[in-house]
Amino acid sequence: MVEEQQLAIIEDDKYTGKLFIGVLRGIKRLDPILRGNVRIPYVEYHEYWSQAYPEMSYTNVYVSLCSVIDPDNKKIENCRIAPHPNSKVYVMTKGASILNKIEEAIRKTVQEEICVGEQKYSGLKLPLNAYYARCHIGVFGATGMGKSRLVKALVDELVKNYAIIIFDHTGVDYTPFYNVNYVISSKNIEISADVLSSVVLDMARLDRTTYPTYMDVACMVFLKQLKGENVKLEVGRRSLRIDDLTDDPLEKFISVADGVMATLGAKDTTRAKAKLFLSEYMDKTFIDEVVNKRKMSPKEIVQQALKLKGKSPLVINLGDDTEIAVKRGIVYDIISAAWEIVKECRNPLNLGFVIDEAQNYAGEYTYPTNRIVEMTAREGRKWGLFVILASQRVSRDISASIRANINTVFFSKLQATGDLKEISGFLDIGGIEENDLALLESRDFFVAGLMNPLRIPMLLRVKEVS
Numbered sequence: 475m476v477e478e479q480q481l482a483i484i485e486d487d488k489y490t491g492k493l494f495i496g497v498l499r500g501i502k503r504l505d506p507i508l509r510g511n512v513r514i515p516y517v518e519y520h521e522y523w524s525q526a527y528p529e530m531s532y533t534n535v536y537v538s539l540c541s542v543i544d545p546d547n548k549k550i551e552n553c554r555i556a557p558h559p560n561s562k563v564y565v566m567t568k569g570a571s572i573l574n575k576i577e578e579a580i581r582k583t584v585q586e587e588i589c590v591g592e593q594k595y596s597g598l599k600l601p602l603n604a605y606y607a608r609c610h611i612g613v614f615g616a617t618g619m620g621k622s623r624l625v626k627a628l629v630d631e632l633v634k635n636y637a638i639i640i641f642d643h644t645g646v647d648y649t650p651f652y653n654v655n656y657v658i659s660s661k662n663i664e665i666s667a668d669v670l671s672s673v674v675l676d677m678a679r680l681d682r683t684t685y686p687t688y689m690d691v692a693c694m695v696f697l698k699q700l701k702g703e704n705v706k707l708e709v710g711r712r713s714l715r716i717d718d719l720t721d722d723p724l725e726k727f728i729s730v731a732d733g734v735m736a737t738l739g740a741k742d743t744t745r746a747k748a749k750l751f752l753s754e755y756m757d758k759t760f761i762d763e764v765v766n767k768r769k770m771s772p773k774e775i776v777q778q779a780l781k782l783k784g785k786s787p788l789v790i791n792l793g794d795d796t797e798i799a800v801k802r803g804i805v806y807d808i809i810s811a812a813w814e815i816v817k818e819c820r821n822p823l824n825l826g827f828v829i830d831e832a833q834n835y836a837g838e839y840t841y842p843t844n845r846i847v848e849m850t851a852r853e854g855r856k857w858g859l860f861v862i863l864a865s866q867r868v869s870r871d872i873s874a875s876i877r878a879n880i881n882t883v884f885f886s887k888l889q890a891t892g893d894l895k896e897i898s899g900f901l902d903i904g905g906i907e908e909n910d911l912a913l914l915e916s917r918d919f920f921v922a923g924l925m926n927p928l929r930i931p932m933l934l935r936v937k938e939v940s
């Protein structure tokens with residue numbers, strides 16, 4: 475009747491007033507006769523099988539112990555003793571009366587309590603320790619296992635104690651769930667000169683051997699002009715002069731770019747190609763948006779999120795932008811802005827960043843966001859800055875120095891073999907093996923690490939998020 479990952483209680487007469495709690499692991503059905511390398515007489519005399527064969531098969535399972543509870547005083551501590559042979563073992567089923575006492579005992583050990591689901595078989599509402607959210611969270615599992623829903627459940631609880639900014643990569647996972655007042659389209663957010671430059675080079679198909687410096691400077695000058703700042707650019711005896719004759723954003727941009735290139739001493743042919751390619755290939759609406767729409771500064775966004783603490787997370791809908799460089803640029807600028815604020819006020823912000831589809835932002839080759847996420851993972855804790863990363867894979871998707879700093883992991887069935895080993899490389903997963911994961915259904919996640927008050931991973935059924 476037993477199943478893997480069920481909760482078990484062990485009652486030992488020699489330890490009165492104490493109960494052991496553990497999890498069932500490694501179920502095996504065995505039969506003393508059926509051994510691979512021993513020949514048995516029934517092979518020759520199979521007609522006697524049904525008459526003579528006694529019921530000798532048996533089931534083995536072990537209980538991986540995690541805690542000892544004193545149910546009357548509702549106290550729980552880590553398990554440092556072993557129960558004696560002959561103790562009674564009970565499997566916890568839903569509604570068992572002891573569950574309330576266990577829950578209360580666990581609750582006493584948790585500073586800031588949140589709950590995202592029940593222990594799968596017992597229904598124990600496992601309180602998680604939100605205090606350790608600041609030590610960063612990773613959510614891993616194959617597509618469709620419910621990572622984004624789990625993150626939403628987590629965020630909706632964490633927002634009681636923390637300000638949260640969610641970067642919604644596609645705009646379908648979080649944006650539809652929240653009040654429109656708390657969702658900001660990425661198209662309203664300023665982009666920095668280096669991001670603009672990289673997008674312009676791609677869109678206008680200008681090669682990256684000749685044009686990057688020209689475009690970097692042109693974009694910087696262009697954005698400063700938009701803000702009404704005066705720009706001085708002098709190279710030798712040449713100084714920047716721009717004919718400001720037009721209101722058309724793209725034409726304006728082209729004349730700035732041409733002026734900058736002339737000042738920087740570009741050859742006539744280089745200038746001619748840039749002018750032609752920019753007017754031919756550049757997406758006009760993109761420059762229009764830069765000029766007319768992208769007005770919100772990253773700092774304003776951080777401040778707005780801080781104001782919403784206790785109420786709602788702030789969702790950045792990155793689905794409105796298609797260029798990955800723009801998405802990364804915005805994520806980078808917003809996290810950087812938070813660090814700027816920290817440096818100014820020297821106070822912990824208690825601000826979390828949710829990065830779903832993290833393979834686009836936290837992998838080894840996802841410059842520049844991987845840098846800022848790395849810094850946040852490494853040094854953010856002191857200032858209450860933390861990240862919640864969700865992704866399908868561990869090893870390739872999340873850079874090594876980021877995953878080394880993740881202290882709580884939720885994981886379900888994984889996309890690739892070897893990922894579980896990767897997780898066990900930076901976190902104690904208490905002997906869970908690849909085949910334990912194969913049977914998990916959507917919404918089933920193990921929780922392991924600092925936020926889990928029990929010291930071995932618990933299998934949770936994530937609550938309904940609709």
Ligand SMILES: Nc1ncnc2c1ncn2[C@@H]1O[C@H](COP(=O)(O)OP(=O)(O)O)[C@@H](O)[C@H]1O
Pocket residue numbers: 615616617618619620621622623624916917936937938939940
């Ligand atoms: N906690 C949950 N509550 C309700 N539905 C869920 C939950 N978890 C998963 N689902 C269902 O599974 C689908 C996939 O979940 P999602 O979080 O988008 O997966 P992932 O992000 O891992 O690809 C959802 O569209 C939803 O129908």
Ligand SMILES: [Mg+2]
Pocket residue numbers: 621622647830
């Ligand atoms: Mg998802």
